[in-house]
Amino acid sequence: MNYNTLEKNHLAFEYLNKAVDMFRKLKLPDDMASAMSNLATVYFETGQFEKAISLYDEVYRIDLSTGNTKSQSTSLNNLGRMYVDWGKFETGIEFYKRSLALLATVSDREILAVRYNNIGLACQLMGDHGEAIRWINRALQIDTDAYNAGKIGIRLFNLATSYMALKDLSRAKSYLEQAEKYFTGLDLPSRLTRIYGRLGELYQMQGDFIKAEMYYLKTEEMAERANAIPEKAIAGNYLYNFYKLTSQPEKALKYLEMRTSANDSLYKLEAAKQIEELETRYQTEKKESEIERLEAENELHLNEVRFRKRERNLALGGLIILCGFLAGLNYLYVTVRKQKRILAGKNEELDRLNQMKNRLFGIISHDLRNVSAAYQSGSRIIQYYLEKGQPEKLIPLASEIGKNARNLSSLLDNLLEWAVLQIKGLKPDFRLVPVKEEFILQSESLGELCTAKSNRVEIISGEDLVWCDRESLRLILRNLLFNAVKFTSGGLISLKSWSEGNSTLIEVSDTGCGIPPEILDNLFEFGNAGSRIGTEGEKGTGLGLQLVHDHVSKNNGTIRVRSEVYKGTAFTITLPNKAI
């Protein structure tokens, strides 16, 4: 603020702006309001009322937010001063009064006096001298109570001015003389310059030119003492006008020169001040344009930040979508690969089954063709020996034809069973089946063959039951018994059953030629074991054991085999003995 008093307004402006920014950043509202208030004063002194008012208004709002009543009053008073100096007296008075209302709560009488005086001066400027006198008197009263001599002098001078305007010269004179005493006592020549000038005017108005001249000359004396250019200008003006009026051209000329000289100096001062003001304005505008530029830059920067943020969000969104897409692709890839693996596995299984079926059909077609060929050959042999007249040679043939017929029958039975199983699948008709009955039935059906091969059949079975499909059990027993007979000559074939917990075990064993270990391992897998020739050349497809295995599985059972070459073979089947 010192720069302001030194009339270095542009510097004051610069530093105050910095101070405002600093306090704003530091969040010190009171200090910021003070700096802003000082800044407003700089604007005011450079005639930039609107900016000054705007700043004071802002200061007032800060004061409101901080709740400082005294500061609020000061801000309103300052606003009043701005409007009055701007020529908007009524608005100014309005603010003064609002300031006054707030101050009523404050016990600072000196400030109250200043407010009253301000209102009085505003009324004076409006030409309402009666109102002016009323307000100034209130100020005078306070200052008198406080015995503030300087202030009393000023109030008296102000009152005198209004009374003079109202042509109440005696009162005006009285006040001026009282004021003279105060200023004389305080030795304030500059103030006395104005008092004497006003007294000269008063006496001049009364027609007392001698006294008028005396007081006018005192103004010159005081101005010299004050050594102040404005006072010299005032004194020169009074004396020039007086001597001009009283037709004393020589003196008038002298004081005209004095006035002109002082005014020139004032003008120079004014010019310097105006240059200062212009410079301040330039700085202000520069500052404002700088602010505008910074604001624009800031806006640009904000836009850029927004754009980058949007860009980043878009990129992030894109990344998320890409990740999702890749995850989806990966999922698809994994799924497809899994499906491919499953399909490849199924294809392998299908290939294996296909190969198995091809082998099966190959063997079946061979066996069927072979049987058919055997009948054709048999027919040729019969014809040959009959033509030769040697029918006795046909005896072994008859036996061979019978064996061939049994082989064919067994083959066709199994083939049909297998075909049904393949086409319809097996849907077992579960029921409890007495095992012994089935043993007897099957042993009887193969009884002739057993006898032919000198095999003995024994049945060791109690009241055992199995929970299965009766036809399945018959197929299983028929095949196992047929195999036992096929590979046994002059031996024993046993059919046994017994219960273990929830299961019934069925065993078909023989004392035949046994199964070599290399065949035993894959016995139930068709095509691996193949068919073996029986002890008397009985043929087979290998289909029988495959069927046995499938039917046991479908009936919730298991099958195992143990065998020793030249000692015999035993098949053991485990089936449930009650409903599951």
Added chain:
Amino acid sequence: MKIKVFIVEDEYIHLEAIKIELSEAGFEIAGECRDADSAFEEIRVASPDLVLVDIALPGKNNGITLAEKINRVLNIPHIFTTSFSEEDVVLEAIATNPAGYLHKPVDRVNLAAAIRLAMSHEIRNERPEEKPRTEP
């Protein structure tokens, strides 16, 4: 001189029928065997001009493995007599370099033609005897 034929056949009916057809066609039966495992030794001993071999035979060997050994070791021509007509079996059989492949039941005309044809090829393929070297 009659052509001597050895028969490897496990089924009585086919064996008897083949023997009848061979006799009627004027061939000599050098021997017979009903399983693949013992057949080779019997053929080696009998030393026939030609062997008729069934493919589906009992034993660790079958007609094809037997024929391969006859061809490789004994260099005696062989003809398959079988009920197999599946391509893979036929291809496996051909690999043993047979003189013929006949489906059962074999009839006399075809059997005789196959044997004679095989023997005529065998004669043509016979190597001339090496001449003795003259002393210098």
